[in-house]
Amino acid sequence: MKLMSKQVILTGIRANNDLTIGNYFGAILPMIDMATTRAEEFQVNLFVPDLHSFTTPINHRELQSAIWNNLRIFVAAGLPLDQPDIHIYRQSYIPAHSEMTWIIDCFVGMGELGRMTQFKEKSYKEDESKSGEDRVRVGLFNYPVLMAADILLYNATYVPVGDDQTQHLEFTRDIAERLNNKFDQELFTIPKPVKEQHEFFGKDQGLRIKDLQDPTKKMSKSDESGKGVIFLNDSPELAAKKVMSATTDSVGQVNLDWENQPGISNLLQILALFQHRSIEEVASEWQGNTQYGEFKKTVADAVKGFLVDLQDKLAQVDDSAVKTKLEASEAAMDKVAGETLLKTQKAVGLR
Ligand code: TRP
DSSP, rough: HHHHHSSEEEOOOOOOOOOOOHIIIIIHHHHHHHHHHHHHTEEEEEEEEEGGTTOOOOOGHHHHHHHHHHHHHHHHHTTTSOOOOOEEEEEEGGHHHHHHHHHHHHOHHHHHHHHHHHHHHHHHHTTTTSOOOOOHHHHHHHHHHHHHHHHHHHEEOOOOOOGGGGGHHHHHHHHHHHHHHHHSOOOOOOOOOOOHOOOHOOOOOOOOOOSSOOOSBBBTTTSSSSSTTBBTTOHOOOHHHHHTTOOOOSSSSSSOOOTHHHHHHHHHHHHHHHSSSOOHHHHHTTTTOHHHHHHHHHHHHHHHHHHHHHHHHHHHHOOHHHHHHHHHHHHHHHHHHHHHHHHHHHHHTTT
């Protein structure tokens, strides 16, 4: 039972077709680094929550390509495919996720789910959506239950999630405790509380990449023009142009000052990431420089170099190796999840 001997770190990364450099440096890279460094001591489960993908409307024809595109990006970002304690799998390939969701559903109140901030925010948006659909999906309402199943099936203790997901993690702890008490046995491992998660993973470093056109808001794919956003699949030339036309200020000299010079500070941040240095270090090198053009050119070249390199690595990813890894992980994880499901089915009287 080698699989059960190590504590489990687990996280799901939603498939998304237009990832930005913000996603890359803020989420993907730290996650891959975490997986690589922790896999000695822990079992690391990184999965694609594909069943969560259409809790809000998507283009279903693009889902497969989004899933594969993301898996390739993970590999290009350094995810090892030959590390036996890192498991990469697709949620929908392991039926226990859906089955466990149903069972948990029968022990959760509508009120609990209705209070979830993500549900309130997203259902509000859906209501006024341009999609012409006036229904808020039950799947969106039920999102946290599927997420709890994702975590509890593998007895995960550490679950790195962003601030927007901590409420769902607390919910997972509640429901695990509730069922353990109700059935008077340790059906589920209770994940560590959010505070301990932060201590373990280090509170996120507050990385903020801002929109190049409007540096007061976050760089996000939902930006309509795309001019302020660098996508991982932008051509390196286009990305360099976007940097050259980034909004700056009339101060006229480079300073790290998010308040008064958000555009310049953002470019310093971006440069620091691409040069693998701290923002303070990069800022002190450019501090006081009055040549915004020269500064931007340096950032643009760094962005270009990064994209050339990443896209080159992406082109070299061996899909069949990824598929082999996925299938091996899915078979192994199906066993683990199946055991937890069976235990639960017995507890509730289904077996
Ligand atoms: N809800 C997470 C997000 O949007 C993705 C996710 C699904 C997840 N299931 C999970 C994360 C289980 C951690 C554990 O980011």
